[in-house]
Each structure stands twice: as structure tokens, then as C-alpha cells.
Amino acid sequence: MTDFAARLTEGVKRFGPLCVGIDPHPGMVPALFGGDTARGLEHWGRALVEVAAGKVAVVKPQSGFFERLGPGGMAAMAAVTRAAREAGLLVLMDAKRGDIGSTAEGYAEAFLSAGAFFESDALTVNPYMGLDTLEPFAKRAAAHGKGLVVLVRTSNPGAADFQLLDTGGKPLYIRVAESLLPLTERLMSPCGWSNLMMVVGATAPEEARQVRAAAPKALFLVPGYGAQGAAALDACAGLVDGQGGVVSASRSVIFPKAADGAQSVDAWQGAIAAAINAAQSELAGAVEA
Amino acid sequence: MTDFAARLTEGVKRFGPLCVGIDPHPGMVPALFGGDTARGLEHWGRALVEVAAGKVAVVKPQSGFFERLGPGGMAAMAAVTRAAREAGLLVLMDAKRGDIGSTAEGYAEAFLSAGAFFESDALTVNPYMGLDTLEPFAKRAAAHGKGLVVLVRTSNPGAADFQLLDTGGKPLYIRVAESLLPLTERLMSPCGWSNLMMVVGATAPEEARQVRAAAPKALFLVPGYGAQGAAALDACAGLVDGQGGVVSASRSVIFPKAADGAQSVDAWQGAIAAAINAAQSELAGAVEA
Numbered sequence: 001m002t003d004f005a006a007r008l009t010e011g012v013k014r015f016g017p018l019c020v021g022i023d024p025h026p027g028m029v030p031a032l033f034g035g036d037t038a039r040g041l042e043h044w045g046r047a048l049v050e051v052a053a054g055k056v057a058v059v060k061p062q063s064g065f066f067e068r069l070g071p072g073g074m075a076a077m078a079a080v081t082r083a084a085r086e087a088g089l090l091v092l093m094d095a096k097r098g099d100i101g102s103t104a105e106g107y108a109e110a111f112l113s114a115g116a117f118f119e120s121d122a123l124t125v126n127p128y129m130g131l132d133t134l135e136p137f138a139k140r141a142a143a144h145g146k147g148l149v150v151l152v153r154t155s156n157p158g159a160a161d162f163q164l165l166d167t168g169g170k171p172l173y174i175r176v177a178e179s180l181l182p183l184t185e186r187l188m189s190p191c192g193w194s195n196l197m198m199v200v201g202a203t204a205p206e207e208a209r210q211v212r213a214a215a216p217k218a219l220f221l222v223p224g225y226g227a228q229g230a231a232a233l234d235a236c237a238g239l240v241d242g243q244g245g246v247v248s249a250s251r252s253v254i255f256p257k258a259a260d261g262a263q264s265v266d267a268w269q270g271a272i273a274a275a276i277n278a279a280q281s282e283l284a285g286a287v288e289a
Numbered sequence: 290m291t292d293f294a295a296r297l298t299e300g301v302k303r304f305g306p307l308c309v310g311i312d313p314h315p316g317m318v319p320a321l322f323g324g325d326t327a328r329g330l331e332h333w334g335r336a337l338v339e340v341a342a343g344k345v346a347v348v349k350p351q352s353g354f355f356e357r358l359g360p361g362g363m364a365a366m367a368a369v370t371r372a373a374r375e376a377g378l379l380v381l382m383d384a385k386r387g388d389i390g391s392t393a394e395g396y397a398e399a400f401l402s403a404g405a406f407f408e409s410d411a412l413t414v415n416p417y418m419g420l421d422t423l424e425p426f427a428k429r430a431a432a433h434g435k436g437l438v439v440l441v442r443t444s445n446p447g448a449a450d451f452q453l454l455d456t457g458g459k460p461l462y463i464r465v466a467e468s469l470l471p472l473t474e475r476l477m478s479p480c481g482w483s484n485l486m487m488v489v490g491a492t493a494p495e496e497a498r499q500v501r502a503a504a505p506k507a508l509f510l511v512p513g514y515g516a517q518g519a520a521a522l523d524a525c526a527g528l529v530d531g532q533g534g535v536v537s538a539s540r541s542v543i544f545p546k547a548a549d550g551a552q553s554v555d556a557w558q559g560a561i562a563a564a565i566n567a568a569q570s571e572l573a574g575a576v577e578a
Contacts, residue, residue, distance in 0.1 A: 064388055067399045068398040070405075071406065072360070100443070117362075128417040129447060130446070175454060
């Protein structure tokens with residue numbers, strides 16, 4: 001079985017580090033696909049997956065944007081996830097789950113089990129409740145070749161409120177990263193990177209370098225590139241010669257200006273393809289710089 | 290509009306502080322209701338709601354146990370939530386969501402908006418990403434009279450990993466509680482308690498007292514009573530004369546030994562009613578002690 005880390009590493013070598021966020025913001029899904037309905041989200045997501053396949057290694061659906069449309073929205077998310085995996089894309093599900101053991105089991109079963117309704121290749125989780133709450137996810141990841149993506153240093157301004165608090169000479173996010181090292185080892189892939197991935201925002205490149213120093217074998221998921229304001233060079237600060245992680249962009253590549261008012265799916269897909277290619281080129285330039 | 294805090298306070302005065310967790314653990318839903326399927330969870334949840342109505346103020350569905358059954362499981366959760374609210378129960382949705390602003394909007398819309406698919410009276414959220422990530426929930430709570438329930442000091446053993454770290458003379462969970470004080474004020478109800486609720490585990494009574502001292506107007510959600518091992522006296526440590534919060538129990542009241550092998554819904558409901566009454570009595574005794 002080829003695991004998440006190995007497939008991701010192979011995909012990034014082939015396509016570059018861009019990860020396309022599947023984030024159907026309210027009111028942003030074109031009428032062309034059915035607009036802001038569960039059906040619209042599914043059609044739009046499938047069309048997006050068609051463009052992304054063969055251009056990037058990984059896509060990242062944001063579950064909150066589907067959940068707001070209820071069980072129908074969740075069914076759309078499941079359908080888009082299945083379509084992406086069938087198209088050869090890795091799906092990194094951004095649901096930021098986390099709970100005590102028995103409940104975490106439920107989430108792990110929903111997202112990280114073979115044949116599950118929302119089966120994905122990796123899942124984002126929140127570490128605040130402690131390492132024991134990550135165990136059910138880690139066990140599923142180890143058993144099914146999946147990835148576990150833990151929030152460490154996020155990209156939003158409020159990340160400073162708690163993640164940057166000094167905890168005996170080190171900020172909390174470094175403590176979190178260090179605490180994850182045994183799990184990083186346990187989930188090590190033969191490819192040399194771990195199936196444990198850390199979220200390290202593009203908006204804090206110096207801190208990304210510190211996390212990289214603390215956790216040299218963890219893959220990074222880097223959000224905040226593009227619409228959230230971080231430049232490509234900053235986004236790549238925690239990568240190692242362009243390897244060891246992915247850089248996520250959503251609004252800038254899935255709602256580009258050139259796609260506004262597209263009159264056909266073909267025209268829309270052309271605009272998205274151009275935006276994805278532009279972002280991959282920009283990141284490739286940053287990696288070489 | 291009567292808000293969450295006012296309705297909760299009124300309900301706790303009338304019934305006592307017990308909150309019944311609606312936690313359909315895998316394999317635990319009796320065959321009588323259809324067992325471990327979306328349909329089984331809905332029937333079981335509706336029967337549980339029938340018993341709980343008139344015996345407790347509030348129920349707490351644990352979304353992870355529904356989500357593992359996919360969109361159908363989520364539809365069952367929505368149906369049970371609607372049934373509970375129609376029966377006059379407050380629904381505190383335990384989904385532990387949290388994300389950056391635009392995504393948090395999606396979750397807030399899904400759970401805290403009037404008429405939403407999963408409309409609840411309050412929602413648990415995770416503070417790790419920072420105060421800005423709580424804003425979309427706070428705005429919905431203020432606009433719709435809902436409650437916002439923030440993880441502060443959880444009941445699991447691993448809570449110690451990060452929540453107890455010393456941050457310049459104070460543990461992280463106290464910093465989190467203190468940081469939430471302005472929001473606690475903003476969400477104050479005319480009843481004298483805030484619509485901001487803090488999760489403070491029953492397994493750490495001394496720490497519950499410290500959070501109470503730091504946040505005298507916040508409601509408390511106290512998990513860990515019963516199956517997780519905390520006694521009634523410890524569970525009530527953060528309450529104020531039995532007011533100011535609820536104590537959650539699930540396995541001990543929804544899967545009591547007396548309900549094992551019940552041959553009819555009536556017999557099953559009788560066993561659940563007895564378990565709920567016993568827990569309320571035990572908590573009432575602890576409050577008076």
C-alpha cells in the first residue's frame with residue numbers, strides 16, 4: 001500500500017506544491033452550475049475537480065461550506081470527494097475535527113476509513129484537547145495509509161491569541177509541534193516524510209522555519225497564500241527545496257476575476273485552469289529563488 | 290426574545306442541572322430501534338427525546354456519532370435535533386467546530402441560524418485558532434439568542450498536554466477563560482448569566498473553581514460526570530448553588546444496565562427515565578451538600 005505521504009511527495013514532484021481549496025463560499029458558486037444549492041455545489045465541485053486533475057496533486061474541500069447546506073450539502077461534499085479520488089487527486093479534508101476518544105473514533109471512521117461515506121486521504125484536526133484525542137485518528141491513519149493534519153500555527157490574525165503565548169521559553173505552537181514528534185515518528189512513511197502533517201500558515205514565514213527546525217520530517221500544509229495575503233516566497237518558507245508539504249490556495253484560483261460571468265462550463269474551466277497554472281508557476285519560481 | 294442563557298437558567302431551576310448526551314456509540318443503539326443505521330439512530334434519538342422532555346432542560350447530541358454514518362447520519366441528527374426543540378428541550382450541539390472567519394461563517398450558519406438545517410440552541414467550539422475565529426459564532430449567537438460554548442478545560446486525561454501548560458504564571462486554560470471575558474460581557478443575558486458558556490470538565494473540580502473565579506458570569510458545560518468517572522460533587526464544583534451551568538452525562542443515562550435487552554420501547558424508555566431521575570437526584574444531593 002502506498003501511503004498518503006508517499007503519494008503526496010510523488011505528486012508534488014510531478015506538479016508542484018499547489019493544493020486547490022474546494023471552498024464554495026456563500027453566493028460565489030456560479031449560476032451556471034446551479035448556484036448556492038447542494039446540487040450547485042456538487043456540479044461546481046465536480047467541474048473544479050476535472051480541471052484540477054492533472055494539474056495539482058491534492059485538493060482540500062472545506063467542510064464548513066458544505067455543512068451549511070445541511071445533509072444535502074454533506075452529500076455533495078461526499079460526491080465531490082469521491083470524484084476527486086477517482087480522478088487520481090489526493091483529498092485532504094479540511095474539517096478541523098477533534099474530540100475525546102470515543103467521539104474522535106466517530107470522526108476518524110467517517111473520514112479516514114476505507115469505504116467510509118466521506119473517505120478522504122487526510123483530515124485536519126485540532127490539538128487543543130490533547131494528544132489522546134489524536135490517537136483514534138492516528139490509528140486509522142496508520143491502518144489505512146492515511147494522513148493526519150494537525151493545526152500548529154494557523155494563518156489568521158487571531159492565531160497570536162493563544163498559539164504565540166510564551167510557555168516557559170517557547171511559544172505554544174512550538175510546544176505543540178514538539179509534542180507531536182513521537183507521533184510523527186510513528187506515522188513515518190518509507191518515502192522519508194511522515195504521514196503526520198502540520199498546518200503552518202503562509203502569513204508567518206519565520207515561524208514556519210522554526211516549526212521546520214523542530215519537526216524536520218513532518219509534512220506541512222500551508223494555508224494563507226493568495227487571497228489571505230501571503231506571497232509565494234513566504235508560503236514556501238517551511239518547504240525543503242519545494243518538497244515536504246503543500247501550499248493551499250482557494251479564492252485566488254477557484255474564483256479568479258477571469259471566471260466572472262463565464263457563459264459556459266468550458267469557458268469557466270479555462271479560466272480556472274489558467275489561474276491554477278499561474279499559481280503553480282509562481283510557486284515554482286519561489287521554490288527556485 | 291428569550292435567549293439561550295435565560296431559557297437554560299429557567300430550565301435548570303425547574304429540573305436540575307443534568308444535560309443528557311445523545312451519543313449513539315457504535316453498536317450500542319438497540320436492535321429494537323433499527324440498530325446502528327441512520328434510521329436506527331433517528332428512531333432511538335426520538336425515543337430518547339420523548340423521555341428526556343419534562344425531565345431535563347437540555348440535551349447534547351454529539352455530532353461525531355452521527356457523522357460516521359454519512360449524510361444519512363447527519364439527516365438523523367437534524368431530525369432528532371428538531372424533535373428535541375419541538376418537545377421544548379434546549380439543544381446544545383456538541384460539534385466542536387472552529388475555523389477562520391469565512392469558514393466559521395458556514396458552521397455558524399449551519400448550527401446557529403434560525404431555520405438552519407441543524408438549528409440548535411448552542412454550539413461547542415474550539416478556541417485554539419484564536420478569538421477572531423469565534424466572532425462569526427458570537428455574532429449569530431447575539432442575533433438569534435443562541436449560546437456559544439467554548440472549550441476551556443476539558444475532561445480527558447490528555448487535557449493536561451496543552452491546557453495546563455504554564456503561560457507566564459497561569460495555565461493556558463485560565464488564559465483562555467480570561468481572554469473570553471469581553472465576549473462573555475458582550476453576550477450577557479438579562480437573566481444575569483452570559484450566553485457564552487465554557488466547557489470545564491467534571492474530572493478537575495479544583496480547576497473548575499479557578500475558572501469560576503476568573504469568569505463569574507459564564508455558564509459552564511461540565512462533561513465527564515458518570516461514565517468518565519467524575520462524582521456528582523466534583524461535577525458541581527463550578528456551579529453556584531446549583532445554577533450557572535449544566536452537568537452532562539451520556540453513557541450512564543442513555544445506556545444503563547437496566548435497559549439492556551429491553552423487549553419494547555416502553556420498557557426501554559422506563560429504564561432510561563429511571564436512570565435520568567437517578568442522575569438528577571444525585572446531582573440535586575450534590576448541590577445541597
